[in-house]
Amino acid sequence: MAGPSPRWTNVALVVSAVGFLTFEFAIVSPKAQTGTSAPALAPAVSVVSAAKDPGPRGGDAGAGGPVEGLSGPELEYFYNSLDEFSDTEEVSLGLGPRMNLDSCKGCHVQPAVGGTSPALNPQVVFATQDNASDSVPAFLTSNGPAREARFVRNADGTPDGGVHAIFTISGRPGADGCTLRQPDFDAEMGRHNVIFRIPTPTFGAGLIENIPDSAIIANASSDAAAKGALGIRGRANFQVSGRTITGQTNNNGNDGTISRFGWKAQNKSLLLFSGEAYNVEMGISSELFQTEREEMGKCQFAKVPNTVTNMAAATPFEALSAIEKFAIFMRFLAPPTASATTPGGAPSIGNGKQLFGAIGCALCHTPGLQTGDSTVAALRDKPVNLFSDLLVHDMGVGLADGVSQGEAGPREFRTAPLWGLGQRLFFLHDGRASDLIAAIRAHRSTASEGNGVVGNFNQLSEGQKQDLLNFLRSL
Numbered sequence: 207m208a209g210p211s212p213r214w215t216n217v218a219l220v221v222s223a224v225g226f227l228t229f230e231f232a233i234v235s236p237k238a239q240t241g242t243s244a245p246a247l248a249p250a251v252s253v254v255s256a257a258k259d260p261g262p263r264g265g266d267a268g269a270g271g272p273v274e275g276l277s278g279p280e281l282e283y284f285y286n287s288l289d290e291f292s293d294t295e296e297v298s299l300g301l302g303p304r305m306n307l308d309s310c311k312g313c314h315v316q317p318a319v320g321g322t323s324p325a326l327n328p329q330v331v332f333a334t335q336d337n338a339s340d341s342v343p344a345f346l347t348s349n350g351p352a353r354e355a356r357f358v359r360n361a362d363g364t365p366d367g368g369v370h371a372i373f374t375i376s377g378r379p380g381a382d383g384c385t386l387r388q389p390d391f392d393a394e395m396g397r398h399n400v401i402f403r404i405p406t407p408t409f410g411a412g413l414i415e416n417i418p419d420s421a422i423i424a425n426a427s428s429d430a431a432a433k434g435a436l437g438i439r440g441r442a443n444f445q446v447s448g449r450t451i452t453g454q455t456n457n458n459g460n461d462g463t464i465s466r467f468g469w470k471a472q473n474k475s476l477l478l479f480s481g482e483a484y485n486v487e488m489g490i491s492s493e494l495f496q497t498e499r500e501e502m503g504k505c506q507f508a509k510v511p512n513t514v515t516n517m518a519a520a521t522p523f524e525a526l527s528a529i530e531k532f533a534i535f536m537r538f539l540a541p542p543t544a545s546a547t548t549p550g551g552a553p554s555i556g557n558g559k560q561l562f563g564a565i566g567c568a569l570c571h572t573p574g575l576q577t578g579d580s581t582v583a584a585l586r587d588k589p590v591n592l593f594s595d596l597l598v599h600d601m602g603v604g605l606a607d608g609v610s611q612g613e614a615g616p617r618e619f620r621t622a623p624l625w626g627l628g629q630r631l632f633f634l635h636d637g638r639a640s641d642l643i644a645a646i647r648a649h650r651s652t653a654s655e656g657n658g659v660v661g662n663f664n665q666l667s668e669g670q671k672q673d674l675l676n677f678l679r680s681l
């Protein structure tokens with residue numbers, strides 16, 4: 207599965223007579239086809255009357271440890287950096303003045319440190335912790351996902367798209383004399399001007415970082431016939447596509463290379479994401495993001511930038527600034543481990559995997575890519591079973607958030623990597639779903655590249671759907 211074009215993803219689908227909007231694609235039986243290889247849709251293994259999401263896989267977290275094959279010193283850096291990622295920050299160390307939480311781990315902890323939003327949203331408690339008097343906006347609930355909020359437009363109608371931090375340091379220890387108001391989320395919600403993002407997991411992120419652009423590009427043009435059979439040919443396809451599964455990379459403005467992290471593949475590297483997250487989520491400035499986002503004089507309690515290289519340090523590790531440590535931790539985090547048997551048993555999971563390829567999910571959720579050269583042996587020439595093509599796709603009006611980032615437009619999102627899905631609690635960029643069937647159905651709306659494939663999913667028998675869902679929860 208390590209190659210750029212896994213053969214088992216090959217599918218053959220033909221246009222059905224029944225229309226959904228202007229187009230619909232249906233699975234036809236192998237004997238009805240001409241000129242294409244048979245889709246060989248496996249009959250169901252599961253026997254159920256109505257398929258349902260088995261829910262998060264219990265048992266051990268299949269993630270959170272270091273990638274296999276790290277050297278002794280690399281392992282030491284990994285564990286020391288894990289401590290930094292888990293640290294809770296304070297005002298005297300630069301927290302705020304505006305922030306969404308006080309630690310990386312708070313948002314990235316399910317099912318282990320480095321992951322995604324936990325079952326209990328830490329932001330709700332944080333709002334009034336230690337004498338703080340922030341209110342909890344309506345979009346945050348205790349049993350909902352941790353979220354950041356972006357405004358789509360500025361008051362004058364021009365595009366905004368930036369993160370508006372939810373909380374302030376006012377009232378918190380060490381913030382005497384600072385009084386800040388939270389953004390007026392109620393009013394912005396009333397204007398339908400707020401969109402949300404939930405944390406993405408960082409397991410295996412170093413492998414993702416080390417995939418050469420050429421591998422992503424080669425994969426983008428693979429399986430062209432299958433992609434064409436599901437829609438229309440042609441790959442160079444942006445906003446107006448809607449009818450093809452082509453996808454495009456989100457290229458970095460200055461160097462033209464492919465950026466790959468975040469819901470819109472908007473960030474190039476883990477170091478960049480670390481600097482940005484420290485600044486945006488926690489309000490802590492660094493050598494990458496030198497200035498405070500909120501510069502109100504009475505609210506500055508630490509030197510700027512808040513974290514820097516320590517040139518007087520006794521060891522090389524201590525010399526690193528916090529953002530380097532975050533990046534090292536995530537770079538060395540192992541990918542999640544899939545289960546061969548849970549849920550539903552190996553035959554059902556195996557069948558679901560086959561169906562995942564046969565109905566076209568794998569045309570976007572590429573099962574495997576491969577890293578290239580790397581100074582870190584453990585990351586060099588390794589398979590990356592991420593279930594993503596790292597491209598952004600037009601997901602239609604239903605998932606659109608109206609925000610552009612880099613080359614990714616208002617309706618475009620990175621194919622969410624599905625590794626680790628079995629232990630994730632919330633789905634899609636804004637966390638609107640916690641049920642896999644709902645997440646799959648959300649791929650379908652006017653102009654979405656996912657429409658044909660969801661049409662195929664809907665035509666599976668309930669038993670086949672169950673096999674597919676079991677496979678997804680085994681990841």
Ligand code: HEC
Nearest residue numbers: 306307310313403404405406467468469479483484487532
């Ligand atoms: C308030 C919650 C919150 C906190 C705290 C937080 N993050 Fe995140 N993180 C997010 C959200 C939301 C996203 C998705 C952002 C997007 O794509 O718009 C994300 C995405 C990421 C990603 C991208 C992973 C991928 O493959 O897409 C990285 C890397 C990351 N965060 C690192 C960090 C680090 C390092 C810290 C601490 C400095 C941190 N985060 C703190 C919410 C948080």
Ligand code: HEC
Nearest residue numbers: 567570599605619620621622633634635645655656659663
């Ligand atoms: C056209 C490309 C495309 C196809 C085809 C596709 N997906 Fe997706 N998938 C995406 C994108 C893009 C997202 C992220 C969308 C968002 O968050 O708004 C996503 C998100 C998901 C998620 C949520 C993951 C998370 O971390 O929140 C699941 C589950 C999923 N897809 C499963 C499937 C299955 C199963 C199929 C086949 C029935 C499928 N997808 C077909 C592009 C695709």
